[in-house]
Amino acid sequence: MSVKEANILLGGPQGAGLETTAQILTSSLAYLGYGVLADREYYSNIKGRHSYIHARISAEMIPLSLSYPVEIVGAMDSETIFTHFEDLGDGGYLIYDSSTDNRTLSSIASMEPILKNRITERLKRLGVEAKVSSLVDYLASNGRAEIVALDFPSILDTFKKRFEPEPIQASRYVSSILVGAVCGLLDIDEEAVKYGVSRRFMKKEKLIEHNVFLVNYVADYIRENYGSPYKLDNSRLSLNEMLTVMGNDVVAMAKIVGGLRYQSYYPITPASDESFFIEAFERLEVDGDSIGGIVVFQTEDEIAAITSAIGASLTGARVATATSGPGFSLMVEGLGWAGHSEVPLVITYYQRGGPSTGLPTRGGQSDLLFTLFASHGEFPRIVLASGDHIEAFYDAIEAMNYAERYQLPVIHLLDKFLANSFITMGIPDFSKIYIDRGMIVEDGEDYRRYEFNGPISPRANLGSKAVMWYTGDEHDEYGHITEDPEYRIKMYNKRMEKLDLIDKEIDPEKRAVLYGDFSADYLLVGWGFVKGVAIDSINKLRSQGLNGAYLHLKMFSPFPSSYVKSIIGSFDSDRVILVEHNYLAQAGKIVAMNTGTIIDRMIVKYTGRPIYVNELIIGIRKILEGEMRVVLSYGA
Amino acid sequence: MEYVHNGGDTCIDCRYIELHDIYRYMGYCEVKYELMMVYRTTCNHFSPIDRGELWETLETGGWLYCIDCGEVIFFTDELKLHLDHRVRNKLFSDIIATEESPAAD
Numbered sequence: 001m002s003v004k005e006a007n008i009l010l011g012g013p014q015g016a017g018l019e020t021t022a023q024i025l026t027s028s029l030a031y032l033g034y035g036v037l038a039d040r041e042y043y044s045n046i047k048g049r050h051s052y053i054h055a056r057i058s059a060e061m062i063p064l065s066l067s068y069p070v071e072i073v074g075a076m077d078s079e080t081i082f083t084h085f086e087d088l089g090d091g092g093y094l095i096y097d098s099s100t101d102n103r104t105l106s107s108i109a110s111m112e113p114i115l116k117n118r119i120t121e122r123l124k125r126l127g128v129e130a131k132v133s134s135l136v137d138y139l140a141s142n143g144r145a146e147i148v149a150l151d152f153p154s155i156l157d158t159f160k161k162r163f164e165p166e167p168i169q170a171s172r173y174v175s176s177i178l179v180g181a182v183c184g185l186l187d188i189d190e191e192a193v194k195y196g197v198s199r200r201f202m203k204k205e206k207l208i209e210h211n212v213f214l215v216n217y218v219a220d221y222i223r224e225n226y227g228s229p230y231k232l233d234n235s236r237l238s239l240n241e242m243l244t245v246m247g248n249d250v251v252a253m254a255k256i257v258g259g260l261r262y263q264s265y266y267p268i269t270p271a272s273d274e275s276f277f278i279e280a281f282e283r284l285e286v287d288g289d290s291i292g293g294i295v296v297f298q299t300e301d302e303i304a305a306i307t308s309a310i311g312a313s314l315t316g317a318r319v320a321t322a323t324s325g326p327g328f329s330l331m332v333e334g335l336g337w338a339g340h341s342e343v344p345l346v347i348t349y350y351q352r353g354g355p356s357t358g359l360p361t362r363g364g365q366s367d368l369l370f371t372l373f374a375s376h377g378e379f380p381r382i383v384l385a386s387g388d389h390i391e392a393f394y395d396a397i398e399a400m401n402y403a404e405r406y407q408l409p410v411i412h413l414l415d416k417f418l419a420n421s422f423i424t425m426g427i428p429d430f431s432k433i434y435i436d437r438g439m440i441v442e443d444g445e446d447y448r449r450y451e452f453n454g455p456i457s458p459r460a461n462l463g464s465k466a467v468m469w470y471t472g473d474e475h476d477e478y479g480h481i482t483e484d485p486e487y488r489i490k491m492y493n494k495r496m497e498k499l500d501l502i503d504k505e506i507d508p509e510k511r512a513v514l515y516g517d518f519s520a521d522y523l524l525v526g527w528g529f530v531k532g533v534a535i536d537s538i539n540k541l542r543s544q545g546l547n548g549a550y551l552h553l554k555m556f557s558p559f560p561s562s563y564v565k566s567i568i569g570s571f572d573s574d575r576v577i578l579v580e581h582n583y584l585a586q587a588g589k590i591v592a593m594n595t596g597t598i599i600d601r602m603i604v605k606y607t608g609r610p611i612y613v614n615e616l617i618i619g620i621r622k623i624l625e626g627e628m629r630v631v632l633s634y635g636a
Numbered sequence: 637m638e639y640v641h642n643g644g645d646t647c648i649d650c651r652y653i654e655l656h657d658i659y660r661y662m663g664y665c666e667v668k669y670e671l672m673m674v675y676r677t678t679c680n681h682f683s684p685i686d687r688g689e690l691w692e693t694l695e696t697g698g699w700l701y702c703i704d705c706g707e708v709i710f711f712t713d714e715l716k717l718h719l720d721h722r723v724r725n726k727l728f729s730d731i732i733a734t735e736e737s738p739a740a741d
């Protein structure tokens with residue numbers, strides 16, 4: 001017996017080995033050619049609070065979305081058991097540390113009182129004492145779950161008889177127990193384990209030896225005592241090479257490949273990791289030959305981040321800055337300056353749960369309206385959103401091309417869900433990549449930076465022979481300040497007409513993508529990370545006889561108005577449903593503004609957790625039965 | 637008491653043990669320089685923590701930590717609430733958190 005896919009949830013205290021567990025497992029699975037999507041949920045505290053990895057592993061495809069219940073819950077601590085016992089499907093496997101059997105719910109200091117009360121109430125209703133052993137007994141006795149009880153300290157003691165564990169690496173050994181148990185249940189072989197561990201610990205031979213032993217020791221025990229109930233089919237994905245990457249990594253790689261030369265940032269979740277990744281490649285070498293460098297500049301705040309990027313751009317560098325909501329709030333004045341002065345600039349914007357500090361380490365899509373309307377005055381901007389890791393790769397390069405071709409700020413919208421989820425993906429198709437730096441002049445003869453020859457005047461770099469003036473004030477063709485009303489109209493129009501030009505030049509079908517066809521029974525409309533869960537839910541419902549389609553909105557400015565209007569218009573209005581991670585269903589407002597079509601049915605979620613297939617399916621059914629608004633809430 | 641205690645003197649009550657800050661079944665032995673499974677092991681260096689010393693330790697060190705409650709103790713009034721608990725003035729952190737914790741602000 002083997003399975004096509006497995007859903008697992010691994011939980012433990014933040015900063016104590018869970019991430020290592022996920023990385024080793026993902027690499028081992030990638031080595032065997034499986035598709036993996038793993039979301040990481042964590043508190044904004046530095047250490048000790050409950051975090052978990054929720055993953056879907058497939059032998060047939062690269063997963064696009066996540067769903068509950070899961071087949072395996074692996075608990076590094078008792079908090080995970082209490083928090084996630086109902087996420088486990090019937091007959092699923094709970095892996096836990098049996099040395100915590102006597103631990104009570106009330107003694108878990110790291111758990112929020114609100115959640116503790118909720119779980120206490122739930123256990124009371126189930127007639128279960130709020131203690132690990134009682135809960136485990138309940139799960140086992142009802143046949144709800146198979147219990148994999150591992151005495152973590154005893155395993156570590158056995159390990160100690162053979163090796164000298166390094167105290168400074170203590171948590172690693174705990175994570176290897178969990179990796180081992182999962183490898184046993186999925187029947188991941190020793191070679192793949194060795195690959196996963198070696199990749200994680202890069203040349204630290206002792207650590208690799210220790211952890212490979214521990215993983216295999218536990219995996220063998222599991223195979224012997226529980227079999228491998230979720231032994232995966234051989235992978236049918238035909239990828240020769242795979243990347244195991246987070247969304248942050250994908251965007252960073254894309255920027256490097258796409259010719260980025262200057263990136264500024266001020267550290268902020270969930271954007272920083274992208275800049276950290278690029279920093280590692282500040283000196284670019286190919287086969288030992290230097291091919292240049294990328295300046296990655298950590299500024300004192302986001303105001304300096306955007307203004308320094310503007311400065312770098314004016315000298316001719318291909319530039320970007322990366323941030324999230326609170327950082328973008330500080331960038332707004334700079335954004336307006338760039339828009340007015342026609343400076344090519346990419347702002348990679350990772351949305352998180354706002355407003356204010358909000359839910360710093362959770363996801364959201366509540367900043368769409370903000371990115372579209374931020375700053376005083378009017379100026380053209382491109383707002384582009386990516387729906388998955390692969391889209392994010394190509395879009396990050398395209399964003400830099402657009403910025404330079406049209407000489408304006410491009411806001412590339414991503415979210416925490418994408419930023420912090422691991423995925424296995426194939427190597428991008430480099431033949432699809434091009435670099436467009438737009439019109440640049442070297443010659444300085446009577447150079448007019450804002451020459452009236454159409455919406456785009458060739459740009460010259462500071463430091464070239466050309467002379468130009470940048471003030472932030474309204475200006476004439478050279479850049480000199482003018483308040484002349486006729487010049488004002490001409491220059492204003494010149495800037496704003498870029499939107500018409502872009503609208504003409506960029507294919508609407510690239511800016512909004514329809515998955516499915518016009519004969520569908522209903523149409524979901526969404527954007528960003530909603531894409532995967534929308535498509536998967538539609539596929540699931542199709543197997544239940546309900547045929548759906550998904551309209552994926554990618555570019556919000558300029559908006560592909562007539563194309564979107566024609567698609568939405570071909571569905572009955574009570575069959576069109578917005579799916580978004582915000583309260584207002586913000587993309588619906590933009591659709592209404594641009595097309596006059598009001599979509600009044602919506603499924604929204606704003607808990608900061610991803611939308612899961614299981615809940616979206618229920619939501620779609622409710623809307624089709626007549627509800628106007630469904631608010632989703634699944635997930636701890 | 638959340639972990640199995642075999643009875644008798646085990647490392648958990650030894651003054652030379654720095655308990656792991658997250659996985660409290662592990663501790664670092666200052667005498668043997670080893671990682672110990674503190675509820676299961678003991679050795680001839682065992683020397684129990686004197687509860688009476690805690691008041692002075694709090695005074696000089698400024699903080700104590702109640703393992704049972706997962707709480708930091710700064711004041712003697714607070715210490716009074718944990719007198720029957722396992723209270724310590726040293727913990728050890730491994731290097732993993734520095735690698736795994738996201739910069740979250």
Ligand SMILES: [Zn+2]
Nearest residue numbers: 702705718721
């Ligand atoms: Zn206490």
